[in-house]
Amino acid sequence: MPVEWAGSGPELLVVIDRDGGGGLRSQLEDQLRDAIRSGRLAVGERLPSSRELARALTLSRGLVQDAYAQLQAEGYLSSRPGSATRVAAVARSAMPTPPAAGGEKSGQIQFIADFRHGVPDLRLAPREDWAWAVREVCRTAPNSAFDYGDPIGWPSAREVIAAYLRRVRAIDATADQVVICAGMAQALGLVLRVLAASGAGTLAFEDPGAGVSMTEQATAAGMTAIPIPVDADGLDVPALDRTPARVVIVTPAHQWPTGVVLTGPRRQELIAWARRRGGVILEDDYDAEFRYDRDPVGSLQGLAPDCVVSMGTVSKSLSPALRLGWLVAPRRLAGALAESKRIADRGSPAIDQLALATLIESGRYDRHLRRARTEYAARRETLLAALGPGLRVTGLAAGFHAVLHLSAGTDEADLIAAARQRGVGLYGMAGMHHAVRPSGPQLVLGFGDTPRHAIETGIAAIADLLGISAVGSRPS
16 A cells, blocks of 8 residues: 655655555655655755654665665765755756666787776677567567668667666656667767857866777867866866866766766766856766666766766677667757767667667566676675785776775886786776876776686786785685
8 A cells, every 4th residue: 555755745745655666765766856856845955854754654764764875875865964864955957857808819918817997798798688689679660660760769769768767777858868879989979069069169077087088079079178187076076167168078876997986965066067157967877787885876867957968878788799879868959969860870770779678678688787787796706805905996886897006106007017928918097097197006907808717817817916915715
């Protein structure tokens, strides 16, 4: 039987349905987000304590605390020790939402372990599921699916992707805001060209970060690119505010490459900057599905759909070879982006779009993600055990890379070269810094495409180079 909480006014805010309404915590989080976005919970409004709300809804207090913590991390709520939990200052949308691998070769060296980053386990690519989905589409799709179609994507595929992103990433969008693209590179290129045509001349990007590719994309769009420092809370918004940039690209759920999460207060600062500057935030949601210590932090777009363009792909979740992704645009940019996509290529392959939609609707996509998440979590533990307790490792809460902090005075380049001579591929952090000086020598250790046995073998082969006296034993 549904249990209700009406808040301080007459409007119904939360209805918990134990008879088929989905997970209890998900129901609570989704309905509180909707209440905040719609303005039914006003900025600054006090929420009941976790004990009070748990009693009103007959839920466990821990469940309510977890839901509050999730919404604080996403920037919807704010709280200080000793004070009430309240709706955050910029949590309400400015615009209403309408209803609704070992043994791999690199150059001439045969690696026993290659810790390259940014690549998922290519062995885990769900080939049979993908083949099944393509067969289903070819068997059941109407003849019109084999025509050119809508340049921004097959309508039913955009519906499925929008519903998936609302469910999994807490995005605030409908299908008409979704543009299906040929991966992240095309999505970013389309957005930058549209923004450059509207007068934006500078793209700000995270430092450390993917500065080379950001500079290439900005230059191709006729823009300049400038780095903005990242600290333990994410992008330094005051530093951004001191630049002329009106466009910034961030990786808020799992910063590339440091692994920090853009905190709730920092999200609020960034959104306030965008609205004050008339700017646009580009959200690279590149590996948010893979988080190990808690539920994935919700999309930044869901907090501010009027000024955030969210971009995602299946490159990490399925395979880079599919070259299939999407962007979710503010309504004021949707028309220009649709035209830009039409000019670029008249649309991405419809059969692949429909295959992805079929995979999602069948539940096979979620099952694949659960299997992959379990495997990456095991590799994460294997890496930590192999490195042992004496080394500092950060950035492991999500994704499939870690940052290893080396001893002061270690020469990154020398260490990488020595490891390669032993058949181990290592990659340094120094080249990912631009204007900001590195705090010390660091390695980015990818384990997405590196099996567990290769992780153990590789770390053992370079243990002395890392200063490991005895390789740690694997935890039970």
